Structure formats: C-alpha cells, structure tokens
Amino acid sequence: MGFARTAALTLSGVEGNVVTVEAQVSDGIPAMIVSGVADAACRKAPDRVRPAIVNLNLDMRPRRWTLNLSPAALPKTGGGLDLGVAVAMMAAAGHLQPHVIEDVAHVGEMGLDGTIRSVNGVLPMVVAAAEAGITEVMVPLESATEAALVRGVRVRAVRTLAEVLAFYTARAEGVSFELPRPLTRLRPVPEVKDLRDVVGQAAARGALEVAAAGGHHLLLVGPPGAGKTMLAERLPGILPELGASDSLTVTAIHSVLGALDGADALVRRSPFVAPHHSASMASVIGGGSGAVRPGAVSRAHRGVLFLDEAPEFRRDVLDGLRQPLESGEVVIARADRHVRMPARFQLVLAANPCPCGSGGPRGCTCPPARRASYFARLSGPLLDRMDLKVGVSAVARSDLALGPGEPSSVVAQRVLEARARQRERWRDEPWSLNAEAPGSELRQGRWQLPSAERAPLDRALDEGTLTLRGLDRCLRVAWTLADLSGLDRPRSSQVHQAMTLRQIAGVNAA
Structure with missing residues (x-):
C-alpha cells in the first residue's frame, strides 16, 4: 500500500482554488476511484496520466487506486489537475519520495506522451496558491511568464513528465536539476486612438471627459456617422493607467480567457470591450453550460463596455446589466455553487434617434408608433443608471473648418488631475471615484x-x-x-x- 499527497490548482469563475490531491494504491481488484465533485474532463485525468507514466518505463501495473480531490464539495473543472494527479500517483507508486512534493502546487494538462500543456487561468490560480501560503508552483513552460507575475512564489517551468520526474528525484537526493527557462515575450503596446480624430462634437467630447474623470456611465444618441463609435473607442485613451491591484485583477481575467499570449507584464491599459448586438446573455453577463466563464462585463472590468446600437440588444441582456452596474460584480448561480466575478466597468451606450437613423422631422421615415417603441427597448431602470445622456448631432461642413480638437494626451492630463482630487477626498474610504x-x-x-x-x-x-x-x-x-x-x-x-x-x-x- 502506498500513499502520497500534493497540491493542485483549479478555477472557479475567475478565482483560483487550491486542491489537495491524495493518492492511495493497494492490492485488490483493479479499479480507479475518483472522489470529489469533478466534471467529465477532470474525472478522466487518470486515463491521461497512467499512459504518460507508463511511457516513462515506470511500473504502473493494474491495482486498486483511490484519488481524493479535496475539498470534496468544491467543483473541479478542466484538465489543469492532471499534473498534480500524475505527481501524486508516481509518489504513491514509489517512483518519487512523498515528502518532496507536499509543499508544491501543480497545474497543467497531460498528454499521453507525457507532454505538459498549458491551461487558461494560470495567473489567478497562482495567486490563490500564494494566498494559501504556498511558495512554490510547477507550471507548463508556456505559462511560466504568466505565473511569474505573482510575487513571493517560485515558479518551476516544465515541458514533460520526464522533467518532473528528474527534478523531484534530484531534489530527494539533495542535488540540483536545471529546468528550462521560459522565453520572455513583451506585451505589445495597444493602439490608443486619439480624440484629435473626432470632428466637432464639442458637447460630446466634454461629456466624454466628465465620464473619464469620474467613472460615469454615458449614453450617446445621434444619427449614423455622427461619431458615436469614434468617441467611445477613444475613452480608454484618456483614462489613467490601472493601479497595481486593478491591473492584477484585469490580467487574471485575461488569463482565464486565454488572452495573455505568454506576455511577461501586467495589463496596464483599461480594456475596451464591444460585443455585437446579437450577443447572448452568457457571452455578455457570463456563465456557460459547464465551467462558468466571464462575460463581456467582466472582460471590461476597470475599463469600458461599449454597446453600439444598444436598442438592438436583447431586452434580457440589457436588463442583466443593472445588477453589475450597481454592485460592480456578477453573481452566477448554479445548482451546486454561486460564482462571483468582478464587473466594475464604465458603460457607454450608443443609439440612433429612431430605427431609420435620421431622427429629424424632415428625414425620418419611421411611423410615430415605431419611433416611440424604439427607445422603449431601453428600460427606464437601465436609463436611470446612466449618469450622462448626450445628443450627438450630424457633422456639418462648418465643423470641418474648425480643424482638429484637443489630443487625448491633453484631456488625459486633466482627467488625471481630477482623479487625484477624488483620491484625496476619498482617501479614508473604500472607493476612490465619485461614481462609486x-x-x-x-x-x-x-x-x-x-x-x-x-x-x-x-x-x-x-x-x-x-x-x-x-x-x-x-x-x-x-x-x-x-x-x-x-x-x-x-x-x-x-x-x-x-x-x-x-x-x-x-x-x-x-
């Protein structure tokens, strides 16, 4: 009989969780018992792990195996527990010393040939490990730069199960084993669109500056081609860079969505998310049939959520925004759990004045009843949560003669100074913006x-x-x-x- 224990990491929404993997092997009728709430991919972990261990020419003859994933009530999803299961099984089978693996957390999916593959959400998982007091984690090589963003944790990058075996064998013998070092990849600087490109629209530009300074929500109403989308796209360019805490949270959400691309720096620029008006409730608010995934509202955390042609969105999707607008988070309820995800964003809605887009009495071809029902798609409670409601008029030839307006850098400086005054005012409070x-x-x-x-x-x-x-x-x-x-x-x-x-x-x- 052999027993071993180690730590692994899993996700719940956008938060990581530490899972204790216990493996016990004994003589008896060959079986593989996995206890703990696990989805189909997680329950199949032993089926991926055993061939990988056998391919290392290690003895894994059929015996009675019991794997316990604790805490038992925590739902486990995906293949990220494979590496932890493999390490625990090798130690229980006598191929590793159990004491060398107990204080290390593992994350990675296993191929049948022993290849260790990256999974989404490594950053929040490593954050959870650090908060639990774990100081050493083993991750796939592709995820090492992402894991290294967490301070106070030593990252071990591995490519194959053979490297894992060699590393722990050397540690048990008191000798060093050099694991591969990840390649450093700088995050590309995102393109910042400049307010100089917007022609005219002095009132809308002023409202955009107020929205950026205080974190307010904004509704833009005007005919097609007036510049509503251009204005919204330039809001992130006048927002200050994210602070350390917000930057880590935003980067963690990008990690869960697999959007980091191995870059070695935190996301500092406020995100801009613009879902199509045909987007479903799950894609905007969050959810899913299996693992709960963040939606557009969480992807836009500490940034801008832009809904162009807002009346064309489904009514239930629009009304689903009301709770995160007030609380700054989304709560996804499932039969076995409630998942909380951050969603503190600035909402920018853009709409035409009527279905045909003309809006004026001369050009509009919409029947009065249709005009009246168009904005009725935006419910009163949602509109009541919009701090600023601004009309955007069609661009006239006289606007072209005015030349370019202020660049984003000048406006951003005023926004920065206004936010500094807010931080000073609210320095003893848990919020730092007037809108909060x-x-x-x-x-x-x-x-x-x-x-x-x-x-x-x-x-x-x-x-x-x-x-x-x-x-x-x-x-x-x-x-x-x-x-x-x-x-x-x-x-x-x-x-x-x-x-x-x-x-x-x-x-x-x-």
Missing part, C-alpha cells in the same frame, strides 16, 4: 451641499422628474465637474450642468 461614492455620503454629513445649491435637485425630486437614484447620480457628476474645474465643492452651475447632462430629447430624463 454612495449617495448617502453625498446627501448628508460632511459632503452635503448647501440647500440653495441643492434646490433644483430637490424640486425635481418632488415633481417626480428625478428619482432618488437620479439625484445621487447628479450629485456625483456635479462633484466631478467641480474636480475638473479645480473647485473644492460643486456650486450651482455644476449642479445645473449635471442635471442638463441627464436630459436629452427622446430619453427618460430621470
């Missing part, structure tokens, strides 16, 4: 505005033209306008401007 400040903090106490300056908001609330949520969002925008103006607090002009930025013809102004 609770309404109760702005309506009462230290940050409450004088009654004279709040009067337009209170009057709109009494008349029912502004909801309490809308009032809170106006206050947040007013504070951002004050930050951009270098003021210590909003004045009446900022409050009126914030209310104006929530009102546009054809859109619910609440």
